[in-house]
Amino acid sequence: MVFYLIGLGLGDEQDITLRGLETVRWCARVYLEAYTSVLPVDVARLERQYGQRVMLADREMVEDGADDLLHGADTSDVALLVVGDVFWATTHQDLWLRARRRGIECAVVHNAGIMNAVGVCGLQMYRFGETISLVWFTERWRPTSWYPRLAANRQRGLHTLCLLDIRVKEPTEESLARGKPVYEAPRFMSVAEAAQQLLQVAAWRRERRNGQANPTNDAEAPEPYCACAEAYTAQTLGIGLARAGQATQQILVGTLEQLARAELGPPLHALIIPGELHALEAEFVATLPQVSGRQ
C-alpha cells in the first residue's frame, strides 16, 4: 500500500488537482499537515469537497516518530495533505524517509507552491538565488545567517525570495525551561515586520562600523557583521506578496522603508527582494501596485 503526500496548492479546496482528489477519495485515512503552513479555509470545506474525513496532523504527530500517521500504511493507503507543494519543508522529506525505512511505498502528487506563485510579480524564476527565511528575533536569539546569503544573491544580481516566520504550536521559551510545554498563539510574520527586521540589521551593521556598542551578542549572531558588502539599504526595492495564489492575493512594491509601514492584511506573507531587473521584468514590476499609489 502507499503513503501519499498530496499538495493542496495555495488557495482553497478548489486548488487540489484531479489526480490529488481521486487519490484522497480512495485513501483509508487522510491527514492535513497543519503547522508548516496555514490553510486559508475551514477543514470542513475540504471534507465536503473530498467526501472524506480529514484529520489534523499537528507538529508532534508529524515530527515525533509519526507512528500514528503511518500506522497501517503498509496495509491500506494513507494520505497527508500539505498546503502548497509537498517538499518545501524538511519535515516532509524526513517523513518520506521514515516511511521508506518501514518499507512503506511513498508517492507524491505535486501542486503549486510559493515558488510558483512568486511568478506573478513578473520576476524570472530562473533568476532567483538561494531562498532565505526570516524568523522573529527574541532577546536571546537573533539568527541572521540569511544576511550573507542575501548579500551573495544581490552581488550576483539575483532575486531573493524571503520566507517569513510561521509560529504554530510553538512552545514558549519559559515553558520549555520548566519542561512542560505551553504553546504560543499562532503568529505569522508580515511584510512590514520583515522589512523592519531588515532595516534593524542594517542599523546594527552601521553602529558596528561606527564603533558603537552592539546590541547583539556577536558569538550568537556573527553573520550580519561579516565582511560581505551591504546587502541592501532602506531605499532598496522590495515586493510584498500576501496570500499568494488566493483570491485575496495582494502585491505591493516599495522601498524597504516604505514596506516597513505597509499593511497587507491576513497571512501568509512573503517578501521578494529583486536583483537586477531585465527590461521585461522592470516593465512588469512597474504594472504592479506601488506604495506610492502609482500604478
Added chain:
Amino acid sequence: MVFYLIGLGLGDEQDITLRGLETVRWCARVYLEAYTSVLPVDVARLERQYGQRVMLADREMVEDGADDLLHGADTSDVALLVVGDVFWATTHQDLWLRARRRGIECAVVHNAGIMNAVGVCGLQMYRFGETISLVWFTERWRPTSWYPRLAANRQRGLHTLCLLDIRVKEPTEESLARGKPVYEAPRFMSVAEAAQQLLQVAAWRRERRNGQANPTNDAEAPEPYCACAEAYTAQTLGIGLARAGQATQQILVGTLEQLARAELGPPLHALIIPGELHALEAEFVATLPQVSGRQ
C-alpha cells in the same frame, strides 16, 4: 472579460486543478501553448476531460503580436493552457504584459512546475541557487554563460537545476539565411547529452590551461574560460530526472561521467547538480536509483 493563464501541471489531463478545470469550462476559447514544453498526452485526451475544444498555440501565435490569441478577450474569456506552471518562460510574462497593455484583465491558475517536481530528489528547495539552461552547441554558437553561474552556485554549496534544451518549431540556420523558415524536427536534450556537454566544456578549459589550441572562438564564448574555479569534474555527482511528475518518472544518480552514458528514455529530462548535501539530503539521495545499480 479575462485572459487566463492556466498551469496544467507536469503529468497528463488529471493534473489540472479543480479551479483550472472550472475556468477552462467557462472560457469561450481555449489554447494550449505547445512549444516551450511538451505535453505527454494527446490533446484529444485534454478535450475529453475538459469538455472543450483545445486549439494549439504555436510559437508564432504566442510570440508574434498574439493578435489571434487575444482576439476578443476583451469581450469573452480566453484561456491559454501551459504545461507545468505558467510563469517559467519569459514568453508568458511577455504575453501577460501585452494583454494588460490592451486593457485586458489577466488572471492565473497556478500548478506544479519542474521546480516543485525536483523535490522528489530529496534536495531542499531553498538550497537551490540560480537555475541554468543548457542548449545544444552548434558549429557557430556555443553559449556557456551558464558556467560561471554554476561555479558560483557550487562555491556557495548550493544545488543547481539545469533545464535542458527544447527545440520545437525552430527554423534551421540555413533556412533563416535564405529568409524562408524551414523547421527542424522537435528535439529534447537528454541527461546524457547534458552531461556530455558539461564534460566537453571541462575538457576545453583543461586544454586552455595547458596552452593548447582552443576549439571555440573566445569572443563568442568567453565564459567557460573565466577566472572562476572549476565548477565540477567528471566525478561530480549529478541527478538525472526524466519525465518529472509523470507516472513514468525516472531518477538516476551518478557521476557526470556515468550520466553521460545513461539512458533515461523519452523527454523531458532535467539534470540536477547537488551542492553540499546536508545529512537528511544525503540520506534521501542514497535511497534513489544509482547508476552503479546500488539502491
